[in-house]
Amino acid sequence: MTRQRFPGLSLPFQLRPLACALSLGLTAAIAAPAALARPPVACADFYGNTNADWLEAHPLSSGVGEVSAMSELAGRARQQQLDLLQAAMQSPQDDVQKLLGDFWASGLDEAAVERDGSNPIAPLLDRINSIRRSKDVAPAIAALHQVGIPVAFNFSPDADLADLNRHIGYFSQGGTGLPDPAYYTRNDADAQTVRTQYGKYIEQILALTGTPADKLQAEAAQVLALETRIAAASRPLMDLRDPRNNYRPVPLEGLDKQYRHLRLDEFLEVQGVDDDTVSIANPALFAELDTLVDDLKPAQWKTYLQWRVGDAMAPYLSKAFRDASFDFRGRVLEGRSAPAPRQQQVLDAINLAAGPMLGRQYANRYLTPANQARAEQIVAQVKASLRAAMERNARFSAAAKTVAMAKLDNLKVEVGVPKRDLDYTVQPMGRGSFGGNMLIASTWRHGSEMARIGRDTGSRRWDVMPQTPALAYDIAQNRLIITAAMLQPPVFDLGKDAAWLYGSFGALVGHELSHAFDNRGRLVDDKLEVRDWWTATENTGWQTLANRVAAQYSALPYPALQGVKVNGQQTVDENIADIAGMELAWATFNTAETNPGKEAKQSFFGAWASLWPQQLSAEAATRRASTSVHAPGQWRTNGPLSNLDAFGATYGCRVGAVMRHKPDDRITILP
Template identity: 65%
Template sequence: MATARPLACALVLALIAGVASPAADAQKKRAPAKSKAPATANACTDFYASANADWLRANTLSSTAASVSALGQLNERARTQQIELLQNAMNSPQGDVQKLLGDFWASGLDEAAVERDGAQPIAPLLGRINAIKNSKDIPASIAALHQVGIPVVFNFGADIDLKDLTRHIGYFSQGGLGLPDPAYYTRTDADTRALMGQYTSYVEKILALTGTPQNKLAAEARQVIDLETRIAQASRPLLDLRDPRNNYGPVEAAKAAKQYKRLQLAEFLKAQGVSDDSVSIANPALFAQLDNLVGSLKPEQWKAYLRWRVGDSMAPYLAKPFRDAEYDFRGRLLSGRPAPSRQQAVLDAINLAAGPMLGREYTRRYLSAPTRARAEEIATQVRGALGAAIDRDSRFSAPAKSEAKAKLDKLAIEIGAPRRDLDYSVQPMGRGSFGSNMLIASTWRHREEMKRIGRGNADRRWDVLPQQPALAYDIAQNRLIVTAAILQPPVLDTGKDIAAQYGAYGALVGHELSHGFDNRGRLVDAKQELRDWWTPSEASAWDAFGNRVAAQYGGFAYPGLSGTRVNGTQVRDDAIADLAGVELAWAAFRNAQPSASKTTQQDFYKGWASLWAEHLSPAAATERAATDVHAPGQWRTNAPLMSQPGFGEAFGCKAGASMQVAADKQIKLFP
């Protein structure tokens, strides 16, 4: 099935989470971590080890886990909460949405029913495909599959219009392949040839399950791979697509429909419920090729391809032969991931197809009014501290400060769930067919996604679900997004002193808000227009500061790895944001509690440290050292505090101690 949002404009929708990836804790590796907190660590020598000593002792790394972390445990808690909610919705639903979710959950857990269902959920889709008689029938089938969340031939989704950040347009982009990289279809090395042989076998298995006779399997699999190869040859390399400008090609919708007549794009847009006047087609050569293929390839080849795409997309939600075939190729061979439990697989399916429904109920169940109020109060105070910091920042000119303050004044804070709710009217699901429910829910979500297209809808919903722990700055909409799931320990622990809440949650807020005014935020101004509002001298001053931060982090040994240091350049931007977060949260805390005792002040810094407690296996540490844009937990904790006079005063650290560098060597973003 398609994800609800196949595109990602990294330039203008940078949801840069300040927390570790939840996926890391789920990976399975061989070797456990050997490192432990030094027995002699204290606040002034290694605050990370000192503050997290109890956690580090209590949470050892098993021999089968890649990592364990405080934030990973938060992600697991959020998943457990989702399961509890679904169980309750299954047994005693409260309202129509819970009834839908409860039925969806029950149908997925009933494995016997799933097996009895076989391929019946996709029978209507296969029937429509098998009824294709000529080339004019093909585009209608393509449009119908997109409607149910199965993108074939190409991808189509809502995303920001780079010329007008207040609106979304529909993006026609490359897709339609069964392999994740177009290069697989054209490379000739031995490894790729071997992979393509295994892929061919997988295609044959799915075609057999969707009705292809045994004596035609090889021929139809060749037809599928031939068509996909033709699409891949006209697709751009994945590396090129990392630049969002290469994904953006605005054109009048009516003009596109005339240019690619065989694809029947006008009818396609109408079927998706889209009536906007503009779309994006960033690769016209690809769509010219697709338009030609609709008219030049025989319908039988198209039918084989479409049946394959339906079977492959729906395989995880159908009977065991489908699931086993899909997991053997995609799960074991391509990803190397363990097979999920049945509960986990069903939960993942619900989040994919009905995630906003689950998010609505999750927020109502797990986010209390007092917690929401506290989160908004602290975030508002940190935003105020940022305004004061901008005023005194000597790196920036009066015009830059004026633009920054105007942007800050318009910055919205959204807590818990999106402000604009969705339309939850949907076909009743029932408990008889998990696969059918998947299609019902996916059709609903696609419908709601299409409503994002057009003027006035850019803030319609978030690009993260409320039940997923996340705290992010949405650069396109100039808003701070705080999900319901993130507002629990260790991020916001309402059972702890408020100082710890500022140190943990408040610092993450400051981290994210800083992204609106850093070397990325400078690209969008207060009017939500793409414009660099820094001067060259201001950009140079920022780079000079960033180089100091990179040099500092580059001097740190990577925990658990011999002879490896932190890649300062790689972690620089988020290290600056960590520094901003601590500075801004500390300022907000001191403004709120100017008479706080030394013990209370210590709680602030302990709150910060509690976020980053972790154990990594050597393999996980090696991978993160090479790829992660965040520093490891020890240095996310310690490095921002080394230049904080407040830290040294709170813990009585002498100048020159490991955790209190000399005044002339301190690195401060907002002196």
């Protein structure tokens, strides 16, 4: 699950490389009504034929890089959240709704936000200004982390690779305002331009937080110098993708002597963390930070901390702050031409600082018992199909099959909201100050995240919110997560026939469950121990299979691009999961529906196709072609179906047609 990176608020919402590596990518999908395809057209391009009406009705607008069924579903979920917050503001039904309604109202009152100016961060700036000596720096760092503004470094809970049933605290790199440490050291024109514009942005924020005009340039240079020292001791982002590079458990005892000036033992006490182990994967970075606390003048640290507070809180303060933040982070770093509408900005802020509260309210309003029960039933049926497939799978040795079956037996399924979660009590916020409310909520959220650290905490909370459309396999906990927002029309609709539900939702479930036993699922066994439980038999079989899938998809043209093919190696794991998901859904459908007729079969296949329609600009397609681990929508549809002979038989496609591969070319994942 990849998330938006925010410059500040708050540490739990910074990119967590381990969590990203141990949680497989989320799949959100949307389905339009399935149309019965005419055999000749279906056999050439089932995706284009089934989705013709959708594609015609959704042309790309000027300046828009992509529209898709998935983005439509996300848009619907956002609107539902807006409706919920509006109702909570006007007529709250309980204490949590009152909190959310007040939070929402304070954000929408732009006149009040403007009058508030920088007042919400005045106590933080006063705290920073109280620094007099080097020994005052570490307590100030700890205090800012406590309110959800990570400075100097990041600290967050994540799975203990030695015991996935618990979380430990990870001390990791952070504390810089540019998204990549390389920006501070590269000498190419692009990096130099970004650094120049970044320096101007720092000056703007320092001016807004009280630095005199005649000191702006010098103090901005001090900020850049300090951040450059931090970046120089940080690791390249590519190195952080491997969870093993982020994990180095060390006993808490002795940290105070090793990092005398950072005083990490006192830092943990302030965060409310009482554990005997933490992870410090890059001790050289923290040694450098320890040195910087002692070597640099307190005034330079004060300037840096002042800047970090202003930068982190800028999106939630007056217009001058917001404009400065957007001009650099929105325009320069993200390439956006205009900020989001005010309602969307406030919604994003609430999700950032109080997302779990909103998620519970969302599920209470939009998750129905009937949808939840039917979803759980389909998951159980797909799971049974997977068990049958694993029993007859010749690519697994007896030893690996024993682990796989136990892993399937131990699989947890959580639908709607997490089964275990943390406290939702937040002190009253009122409607007076949006910036103040952000700090109140962020402090609460940070505290609740810190409470995840310790024994028997591994299964608490998800790394995705219930109000976000998502279906994911959590490898660290061997659980399937289905959010409340996923179980709604058009992706999940009890008004559709059973065939449609199996072809859409059932196939997505099969896709995610297959990840428990693939090239990444091999890293965690049935006892939630991090080890490779595959033997040479599975490894050889996987490589052979993956090479065939990669070669097949590498021959496919990338939509919206001339002369560019799908990167089969880059997308191979998700392509295998798509094929496996379709196989499992088809088996489940045929077990649940006795002798289904042609119309039901066509509804099944049409449901799958209607998950993936998308329109891409050349720029968006170029970006996706080089970075996305998923094939474009056309091939997420046609690729699995052309390998499933039942599809070709249903539509009367000749063997060897585009949508019905010859037996020697056909790929089966779960024979």
